[in-house]
Amino acid sequence: MSDKNLSRRSFLQAAGVTSAAVASGGLLASTGGAVSAQDVEWDRTVDVIVIGSGTGQLAAIKAATDGLETIVLEKAATGGGTTGISGGGIWMPNNYKMQEAGIEDSREEALEYLSRATFGQSTPELMEAYVDNCNVMLDFARSVGLEWELQSWFNDYYPEFPGGKVLGRTLQPVSTIEGASGGGALVQMMQKAGEEAGVEYLFETPAKKLVVNSDGAITGVIAESGDATLNIQARRGVILASGGFDHNEEMTVNFLRGPLYYPSAVRTNTGDGHKMAMALGANLRNMNESWxxxxxxxxxxxxxxxxxxxxxxxxxxxxxxxxxxxxxxxxxxxxxxxxxxxxxxxxxxxxxxxxxxxxxxxxxxxxxxxxxxxxxxxxxxxxxxxxxxxxxxxxxxxxxxxxxxxxxxxxxxxxxxxxxxxxxxxxxxxxxxxxxxxxxxxxxxxxxxxxxxxxxxxxxxxxxLGTCGGPQINGKAQVIDVWGNPIPRLYAVGNASGSPMGAGYPGGGATVGAGMTFGFIAVQDLESLESL
Structure with a gap:
């Protein structure tokens, strides 16, 4: 890994942050929703903060490639999240490998299929955003070294539904990592691409609260690293990609349709992004659902x-x-x-x-x-x-x-x-x-x-594999509040959002594919914003 992957200690020393300074600011003791920007002294300023290093890495790579200073905050000691222990496939209708193999597909067929396979809990806006952007994202992923091949099984899970396909829509990553395959290879390849693009990764640095200014816009993140707090400003926006709430027993008991046994997601998936968004008044979607x-x-x-x-x-x-x-x-x-x-x-x-x-x-x-x-x-x-x-x-x-x-x-x-x-x-x-x-x-x-x-x-x-409910998002991956309005400069993707796949699981790789695609969409939107 490059020097861009800062240790907690080196980052804190560079920022001049100490535990005593944190205590005197009282930020660790703050309660309620978000932290007011006027009460925060920033330790660091970047353009984009991505919380989580699973599918959210694609967003970080896109932002950094386009010249935005980007940092990834990861709660665990290593990167990848649940994506890193997944099969690593992505569900991509009408993808380039299908075209090469002569497998016919179309936007219309994909949308017809999704309208049935999401079982009434997605929206036309989200489904269209996915279908219209997934291959644009795929082209970008290929441009940074992520190549793919057709997966021979676990394709459409309901191929008899109108618009369904028996083969072709699920792609698996071609590993360039010795000894690794599937999701393990995918997250390592993405981290390598991120480092080469200039993304900084901070491990063992969980995000705790969002910072909001007087206009209601998200301006940064309060994170913890060891005994200290890091106050990181985001000029453009914050992307929640922190995974589901599988290992938060209170949330699984209160939200899921029934008991959940032995969840396979990484143990750091405790609904952190959900709680940060909920504290701001975010609306919720699909909270009774899981993959x-x-x-x-x-x-x-x-x-x-x-x-x-x-x-x-x-x-x-x-x-x-x-x-x-x-x-x-x-x-x-x-x-x-x-x-x-x-x-x-x-x-x-x-x-x-x-x-x-x-x-x-x-x-x-x-x-x-x-x-x-x-x-x-x-x-x-x-x-x-x-x-x-x-x-x-x-x-x-x-x-x-x-x-x-x-x-x-x-x-x-x-x-x-x-x-x-x-x-x-x-x-x-x-x-x-x-x-x-x-x-x-x-x-x-x-x-x-x-x-x-x-x-x-x-x-x-x-x-x-993971829960798939969370903050409601629109077709730009913006988090929506309980009044139906976007929370400015806050985005959610993957299992930290109310999945665009609704109550269904259209095919192998639908969870990873959605996380990567909506991360790409989020960056496209925040790039249109003026810096704070």
Whole structure:
């Protein structure tokens, strides 16, 4: 990393800030909404402040490339946020790789698809802003060294919706980082591009409050570094890119539609940007939503593992609840699969599908991975193994009679190649992501009977890659207050905003793609502003 990545100590020394000076100013003790600009003595002035180093890095790169002095404040000791542990894909309708491959797409098809795939919780303004700017952003990203290739799976999650595509809209980054791929490579490549453009990165420096002037415009940020406070002025604007609120239990309990187990986002995602914006009167959108995916929980190491279609939807599996009943299309996309956990029984007053149980047999285990356990390998201690379905049900505390009946019915479906209950294997997504096209012994590439003992079972839970609700934004990525007015010079992107994807998850990379695109849009807007 270059000298632009200042340590906390060197930055504080350069700024002449001490803990005593902070205490005398009383800023750490200030309460309420934002800090008034007239009460702040600035330690540093830049053009643009980006809070967070995940998808927000694209905004920082754009600003610095265009000649704006830009600083990134990152709460963690290293950069990348949840983007850094993601697959790194971006959902880009009508992208250049589709055109090269001869895959037809259009603005009209993309908007038609989004209008359905966002399930009524986005707006035409946001959807049009995304579709009209995503490829402009992509061209810029390529100009700073970020190249892409078509991703062969996890494309549109609802390809049968009007305007949907089975292949082409999801791109994955081409890594130039030795030993890294996916999101890990993407954030490192973006940081390298940022450093080369002149972006300064401050790690272990969480933003705490926004500073507002007498006109209501955001003029800077109060951040903490060690025992001291940094007062950083922004001449053009501040971009919130601090991630979701997955690890803020108070917020997840109060906002999400139901319980969230073992979230996969980085632990620094505690809703910091949300709270800063809320303190200013920001309106909120999609706060009951998350980018859901089912997870296993490795009890041995205390970590969650994604339970996705390419494992739980492979031939020879079913997912059931404690009543022994199936409740999802196991081969379907992970976000809609997660929604199925939240069926509430108003007779017993419980979420009857939490936890779920993946049930499989030896034929499946010998062919496919499960919870990242290799095919044919000895299963970990937190799996349950039994010689009969009845014994398996007893060990998992599942209704044994119902489980046997469910598996018998599923086996008939698998033999016939049709799942009339959950339509497993019908969607192009199912076939592409979960199906095994090499199998010529089954009529449906996603389904095979469960007949070979021993049988295996393991719990799965409703988890999330990240929350996707936050401050309401408009098509310029400006944060909107409760009266419907933009808060001047404040922007929000990624999971620190009310997602332009609404209540849906259109396809693989929709979260990273939206964060990068709206970061690009935010910079385009703030570049039109006069410096304060």
């Amino acid at each position: 859901g995916w089912p997870v296993f929980f490795n009890e041995e190491y205390g970590v969650s593992i994604p339970a996705l279609a390419y494992e739980i939807g492979k031939p020879g599996t079913v997912v059931v609840n404690k009543r022994g009943e199936r409740f999802m299309n196991e081969s379907g996309a992970y976000d809609p699969a997660t929604r199925t956990f939240y069926t509430y029984d108003n007779g017993t007053h419980e979420y009857v599908n939490i936890p779920g149980f993946v049930i499989t047999d030896s034929a499946n285990r010998n062919l496919y991975t499960l919870a990242y356990t290799q095919a044919g390998a000895e299963v970990p201690s937190w799996f349950v193994q039994a010689d009969t379905l009845e014994e398996l049900a007893e060990a998992l505390e599942i209704d044994a009679e119902a489980l046997v009946a469910t598996v018998e019915q599923f086996n008939q479906y698998a033999t016939e190649g049709v799942d009339p209950e959950f339509h497993r294997g019908e969607s192009g997504f199912d076939k592409q992501t979960a199906g095994d096209p090499s199998r010529d012994d089954i009529p449906n590439s996603c389904m095979a009977p469960l007949t070979e003992a021993p049988f295996y079972g393991v719990k799965i839970w409703p988890g999330a």
